[in-house]
Amino acid sequence: MSLGILLVTVGGSWDITNHVLNKPESFASVPHGVMYSGVALALIGTVMSFLIWHKIEDKKYLKISLKLGIIGIVVLISAGPIDFLWHSNFGLDGLLSPPHMSLIFGMILTSIGGMVGLVRYHILSQSKSSKFLIVIGLLPIWLASSGLISSLSLPFSNTDFFNFNPEPVTAMIVATLCYPFLISLILISSSRLSKNKFGIISLIGGLFLAIYGSTAILPNFTMSDTVLFYSTNLLPLVASDYIISKLNYKHVKYIGAGILGSTFYMFYYPYIMYTYNEVLLGKLVSPSLIYSIYFELITDVFLITLIPAVLAAFAGCYFSKRVCEKIEA
Template sequence: MSNFNQSPAQSIISSSSRFLAGYVLVSLGVLLAAGGGSWDITNHLLNKPETFFAFPHAVLYSGAGAVVTGSVILFRTSRHTGKIIRPIKLIVAGTIMLVVAGPIDFAWHSAYGLDGLLSPPHFVLVSSMIVSSAGALAGMVYHGSMAFREPRRPLIIVGMLPMWLAASGMVDMFSLPFSHTGHFNFDPPPVLAVAVATLTFPFLMSLVGTSSSTLAGRRFGMVSAVGGAFIATNMLTSIVPNNAL
């Protein structure tokens, strides 16, 4: 059925569905990128030799490709509707940062070899994931309410999980002492690291739990579902790759 034969309500639902597809692709891409990043962190902690073409990096940048694809879908759909809302602007900004981070990371590895947990390309990369996932979650809430009257539970999980993982990765970079390499020492001061970890992780968990519950209409089990997905993802990317555990 063409857009000319659709009723206004059908047209809104149709465009909302396309938007939701783009948001989900962005969120899943960030999730894949965050999972690859967590795997990469595990390799750093184990002091495994790596290059830019290491397998965790391949997973990470496959996720980046999904983010770019989702962003293109969202941008083209927005152009068709004649309005680019703020969540999509956030996603586009995050995607640009993500695309820029790749060449920077490649150049950094080429120049200095193994890098630490905190480095300029890693900071740009994680920042881009936070911005993109925040935009995707906001967009899911906005267009999900149009298509379904309220965001569906799977959308909340898909939207919340990558943002939580990316934000946790940012906290890790500023609280763990694994950024001292032969060329640079980006390790945070111990007092600052303890303060960041002690204050930020509880706040982040409370924020995610409260937001998940609120978006789900205070329905039972939403916080447990998001938390369980977070734990499962960390197990797959941090514990399973570690042969010492």
């Protein structure tokens, strides 16, 4: 299930980039093909999970994983016909459209179901190598949830028939609070579930950067030379990873979470710029100007968002403890 959703999120991020670049889109576009190939893979994974669940004795342990997976895959499959009908009747769809929302919620439910199953398998197997299943389980949740936040905060939903663009100030608040919360929740959870093993945070974060960079930055040729800048996000990842896994302080995870949350504007480079530009500058942005406007905003965004972002990251760290306790129970 998780691998299928990972493929869906790759296609989804690519699709968002195409929206930004105003590339022609249809139901049969390449990003959509990648997404629905991922849906097919997730469906196969759900069927296999059901067969495994049917054979094991302690069915309660994996029941919630299977339930979430089945509900999620049903929502995912329904997104296909909805998307086809939408494109047939209205042409281009914005990020915050019913087809995209169906797809995103299906992705989140299915990826959570897959993650719970993988983590509980890791607990049962007691294998050191199975720690890496945590990476496979959490990464799709991070990517899918990022897609939801992007849909609720980016001004890419104004089409010929509908204008679903979020209100600019509300969108900025959503981005400022939800992105740091999500980064902290995912990465601190990965540390907790791996028993604070050094390298897990860096690995998940590095894979996120690789996927996001290859689908959101490289397709825009005017920004392809900024990949090196984007890779500097590895520094706070490794620093937080080391602090959390090596330092024996009671609240050390909150320190790591604060570092991670404060860098959210860099993690979601470059398109997060559109959210803050709507409120702080109001400039008309073309694909060739994304880079320059992003850096024009970076100091102001950091000063405005630092405190709320760190507090949101603290909340994500606190919530991760409750989530991990539920998963491991």
